[in-house]
Each structure stands twice: as C-alpha cells, then as structure tokens.
Amino acid sequence: MTDAPQERRTAVPGLTVTQDNEFFFTAAREGRLEIQRCTDCKALRHPPGPACPSCRSFEWDTVTASGRCTLHSWTVVHHPQDPAFTYPLAVGLVDLEEGTRLVADISGVDHADLRRGLELEVGFAEHAHGEVLPQLRPAGTTAGTRGGSR
Amino acid sequence: MTSPFSGGAAIAGIGATEFSKNSGRSEWQLACEAVLAALDDARIGVEEVDGFALFTMETNPEIAVARALGIPELTFFSRIPHGGGGACAPVQQAALAVTSGVADVVVVYRAFNERSGHRFGQGPPPFAYNQNTDQEYRNWINPYGLLTPAQQEAFLARLYMEKYGATSADFGQVSVLSRKHAATNPKAWFFERPITIEEHQASRMIADPLRLLDCCQESDGGQALVIVSTERARDLPHPPAVITGAAQGVGPQQISMSSYYRDDIDAMPEVELVAQQLWRQAGIGPDDIDAAILYDAFTPMVLLQLEEYGFCGRGEARHFIADGNLEVDGRLPVNTNGGQLGEGYIHGVNGIAEGVRLVRGTSVNQPTKTIDNVLVTGGSPVPHSALVLAADR
Ligand SMILES: [Zn+2]
Numbered sequence: 063m064t065d066a067p068q069e070r071r072t073a074v075p076g077l078t079v080t081q082d083n084e085f086f087f088t089a090a091r092e093g094r095l096e097i098q099r100c101t102d103c104k105a106l107r108h109p110p111g112p113a114c115p116s117c118r119s120f121e122w123d124t125v126t127a128s129g130r131c132t133l134h135s136w137t138v139v140h141h142p143q144d145p146a147f148t149y150p151l152a153v154g155l156v157d158l159e160e161g162t163r164l165v166a167d168i169s170g171v172d173h174a175d176l177r178r179g180l181e182l183e184v185g186f187a188e189h190a191h192g193e194v195l196p197q198l199r200p201a202g203t204t205a206g207t208r209g210g211s212r
Numbered sequence: 213m214t215s216p217f218s219g220g221a222a223i224a225g226i227g228a229t230e231f232s233k234n235s236g237r238s239e240w241q242l243a244c245e246a247v248l249a250a251l252d253d254a255r256i257g258v259e260e261v262d263g264f265a266l267f268t269m270e271t272n273p274e275i276a277v278a279r280a281l282g283i284p285e286l287t288f289f290s291r292i293p294h295g296g297g298g299a300c301a302p303v304q305q306a307a308l309a310v311t312s313g314v315a316d317v318v319v320v321y322r323a324f325n326e327r328s329g330h331r332f333g334q335g336p337p338p339f340a341y342n343q344n345t346d347q348e349y350r351n352w353i354n355p356y357g358l359l360t361p362a363q364q365e366a367f368l369a370r371l372y373m374e375k376y377g378a379t380s381a382d383f384g385q386v387s388v389l390s391r392k393h394a395a396t397n398p399k400a401w402f403f404e405r406p407i408t409i410e411e412h413q414a415s416r417m418i419a420d421p422l423r424l425l426d427c428c429q430e431s432d433g434g435q436a437l438v439i440v441s442t443e444r445a446r447d448l449p450h451p452p453a454v455i456t457g458a459a460q461g462v463g464p465q466q467i468s469m470s471s472y473y474r475d476d477i478d479a480m481p482e483v484e485l486v487a488q489q490l491w492r493q494a495g496i497g498p499d500d501i502d503a504a505i506l507y508d509a510f511t512p513m514v515l516l517q518l519e520e521y522g523f524c525g526r527g528e529a530r531h532f533i534a535d536g537n538l539e540v541d542g543r544l545p546v547n548t549n550g551g552q553l554g555e556g557y558i559h560g561v562n563g564i565a566e567g568v569r570l571v572r573g574t575s576v577n578q579p580t581k582t583i584d585n586v587l588v589t590g591g592s593p594v595p596h597s598a599l600v601l602a603a604d605r
C-alpha cells in the first residue's frame with residue numbers, strides 16, 4: 063500500500079452509469095468483458111455510446127470478448143498516489159483480439175517486462191469503490207474468470 | 213484566401229499579476245487585478261469594456277468581475293470548454309465579436325489559485341464528480357488509476373518513444389530550454405534557476421515516462437488580454453499584435469485527454485486541423501512563423517506539436533530541438549518566457565501574452581531577428597486551439 067493514512071478517501075469518481083454503458087458494468091460484475099456491437103453494420107465500439115459512429119444506428123447488442131489482448135501502450139504511475147491503488151501502478155492500453163481497445167490496470171507483470179505487443183489477458187478485480195472491473199494479467203492465467211481483489 | 217475576421221482585430225493590452233505558489237488573495241481579486249493591468253497597458257478606460265471571453269473552467273464569472281470593477285454594460289460574453297486545449301479560443305471569440313461589431317473592447321482573462329487551491333496535478337477537479345455525459349469518459353480511465361493529466365498523457369509519450377526511438381532525455385531538452393529562458397525572465401517563478409539535462413534525468417518519475425521535470429508548474433496568478441479592432445489598436449500606445457489566425461479543432465473520435473481508440477494515438481488530428489485553418493486564414497505557412505509559444509503542460513507535447521504544425525517531420529522533433537532551432541537565436545525561438553515549465557502555469561494565457569511581447573519586440577528574450585508572425589498554441593491531446601499574432605506591417 064501507499065504511505066498514505068488508511069482513512070484517506072479515494073479520489074476516484076464513482077462510475078457514471080447510463081443506459082448506454084450499464085451492460086459493461088453488469089457483465090464485469092459477472093466476470094465477462096462485453097463489447098458493444100451495432101446490429102445494423104456489425105461494427106464493434108468501445109467505449110460505449112448511444113449510436114454507431116459508422117452508420118448512425120441506435121440499434122445495438124453486445125458480444126463477449128475472449129479476453130485475449132496485446133499491450134498497445136502503458137504507463138507506470140508513481141505520483142500522486144491514491145489510496146485505492148498499490149504503487150508503482152502499471153496501467154495498460156490493450157488491443158483486444160476482437161479489434162477494440164481497453165484501458166485497465168495491470169497485475170502480476172514485472173514492470174520491466176512491459177513492452178509493445180506483450181500478450182495479456184483480461185481478468186476482473188474489485189476497484190476503488192468495490193466495483194468489479196477489468197484488470198490486465200499475464201496471458202494464460204485468469205482470463206474470463208472473476209478474480210479477487212488485490 | 214484569408215478569413216473575414218483575419219487581421220481585423222488585435223491584442224492591444226496585456227496584464228498579469230505575479231505568478232506565485234500562494235497569492236494570498238482571492239481568485240476574484242486576481243482576475244480583477246489582471247484585467248485592470250491589461251486595460252492600463254492598452255490605455256483603455258475600464259468603463260469601455262463591453263465584452264468578456266473566458267474558459268468554462270474560469271471560476272470568476274464575467275458578471276462578478278464586471279460588478280467588482282464597475283463595468284456598466286456587457287454586450288458580449290462567451291465561454292469555451294476544454295481547459296488549456298481551448299486556451300486560445302477565447303481570443304478567437306473576442307476577434308469574432310470585435311470584427312462583427314457586437315462588442316468594441318473584449319477582455320480575456322484566466323485567474324486562479326491553482327497551486328494554493330485546487331491543484332490539477334493532484335487528482336480529478338471538483339466537477340469530475342458530476343455524473344453526466346460531460347464526465348462519462350472518466351469511466352474508462354479513472355477507475356484504473358489514470359487520475360491526473362500526466363498519467364493520462366503517458367500512453368502517448370510511451371508510444372511516441374517506442375515508434376520513433378525518442379528518449380526521456382529528448383523530452384528533457386524542452387525542460388532545459390524552458391528553464392534557460394525562464395532564468396532571464398524576472399516574472400518567471402524559476403527566474404535565475406536554470407537546470408541541466410542531468411537534473412531532468414534525476415528528477416523523480418511521475419507517470420513513466422514522464423518525470424517531474426517533464427511536468428509544468430502549478431501556479432497562482434492571473435493574466436488578461438484586451439482585444440479591440442486593429443484600426444483602434446493603431447491609435448493606442450503599443451504596436452498591435454494583429455490576430456491574423458485564430459482557430460479551434462476537434463478531431464475524429466475525440467475524447468478529453470484519452471483519445472486512445474484512434475489508429476495512431478500519438479497523432480493529434482485536432483492539432484493538424486487547427487494548423488490548416490491558421491495557414492489558410494493568415495495566408496502563410498509554417499516557414500513564415502518566426503517564433504512560437506507551444507503549450508507545454510508536459511514536454512512530449514512540445515515535440516508532437518512541432519511535428520503536427522509542420523516545423524519538422526514526424527518523429528524528427530528531437531533532432532530539430534537538438535540542432536538548436538528552438539533557441540532564442542534559432543530558426544524558431546520557442547517559449548521565450550520560459551513557458552509553463554519555467555514562467556508559470558496560467559492555463560496557456562500567459563503564453564498568449566508572451567506572443568504579444570514578441571510581436572511588440574519587448575520579450576525579455578527578444579530574438580534579434582525581425583518577428584512578423586508568432587504561433588501561440590493551446591493544450592493537447594484535447595480539443596485544440598491556436599493563434600497567429602502578426603506585426604502590423
Ligand atoms: Zn453501424
């Protein structure tokens with residue numbers, strides 16, 4: 063943990079849950095990564111939105127992602143430190159196998175091993191306010207399963 | 213082809229408070245002091261102000277300043293979002309208002325206690341906790357630990373390094389240059405405090421690859437600008453800084469600080485869009501720019517902006533800087549006031565004032581060559597804005 067006092071409150075804002083994105087958070091609670099899909103032109107999109115930027119359709123469903131992904135870019139956060147996280151904190155931007163991207167914190171990878179194209183998997187963990195959200199992990203460890211909190 | 217408003221308005225006055233870490237007075241007072249200083253610089257009466265153009269993030273509303281200063285009537289008031297990205301856009305608003313005749317004297321100001329009060333570098337700002345579409349984008353970054361601008365910008369910096377072989381020391385060149393310029397600027401917080409590249413490399417990591425000395429300051433202070441018609445500005449004491457280009461830009465799939473879903477996340481199409489408009493409006497190109505104030509919240513953005521504005525090729529900015537082009541007597545003197553890394557962080561508006569000084573010939577680091585056109589830019593990677601300020605020749 064950080065050297066911050068335990069009672070310090072996290073600065074992470076609560077989720078803004080809307081009719082457009084609720085599916086993502088519901089699925090994450092159940093250990094699934096869902097990607098929004100336009101039912102007219104079949105284009106996938108993330109982050110979620112009310113309309114398809116390709117064909118302007120408001121009709122959509124979702125597909126379940128495999129969780130297989132590769133690292134597109136990353137950072138290791140040192141300062142400032144929030145009580146919700148353990149530092150140094152690695153955060154990644156990944157290319158999902160399905161073609162969309164996703165941001166999540168990275169667990170279980172030596173920070174010296176972070177590189178473009180590194181194969182990772184999407185797991186799930188409790189985050190700042192107890193929400194279960196995606197977390198990136200080494201490939202072949204916990205994909206698709208619901209992980210515990212750190 | 214120039215734009216109908218191009219050349220029709222000018223910045224005739226600039227004024228600021230001191231730039232500090234603890235102003236000891238209210239943000240409201242800072243705003244009033246800066247406005248009075250800018251009007252005094254222009255030799256325009258306070259009662260003549262009839263317009264204000266501000267940031268939406270400005271916490272001192274125009275009606276509060278008008279009330280405090282006894283400004284009787286306003287016929288134009290406008291606000292622009294996106295923080296430092298929009299820094300130059302209130303000047304565009306002012307130029308549009310003045311050249312269309314809806315106002316005669318428009319003041320732009322930015323004033324805050326950003327160091328002694330809420331610090332942008334410490335975490336999400338108060339409005340981040342509003343649950344609405346404006347803040348919904350935070351769902352996809354904040355819960356995973358990307359809470360500050362430095363953390364959110366690090367993905368771009370890392371990818372840029374990976375693609376073009378740039379290093380932390382390449383970014384550090386910008387810090388060293390800014391502190392060198394600040395060292396001779398008595399208004400700069402870092403006056404007489406230059407740094408070496410070794411000090412940059414030894415500074416603590418904030419969000420890898422961004423080190424402390426890659427990050428701009430946090431400052432208390434206020435800066436104001438007075439915009440009138442170029443015709444009127446010619447009758448005022450200072451040479452006009454003519455607004456020949458003023459543009460805003462939003463690119464495809466734009467998200468505040470986190471346009472991570474584009475093919476190339478280190479490209480900034482909104483900056484390119486602004487550049488194209490400026491060149492068209494002003495009837496010039498990058499080769500005609502004699503000096504530039506490039507928004508430097510974080511050093512990598514100076515490199516990326518040099519490339520997006522066409523001063524050098526993609527991936528070549530580190531060589532362009534290493535060759536001395538950004539020095540006071542180089543091809544393109546940059547951030548001659550010390551920038552926000554060295555002078556102070558007034559959300560880019562102090563940079564616009566330096567652009568005016570360069571046109572007037574009064575910068576503390578005035579290049580010896582003739583300055584006809586100065587580029588001043590807002591922040592990135594967010595919706596962007598920029599200006600071309602020109603000498604009246
Ligand atoms: Zn579609």
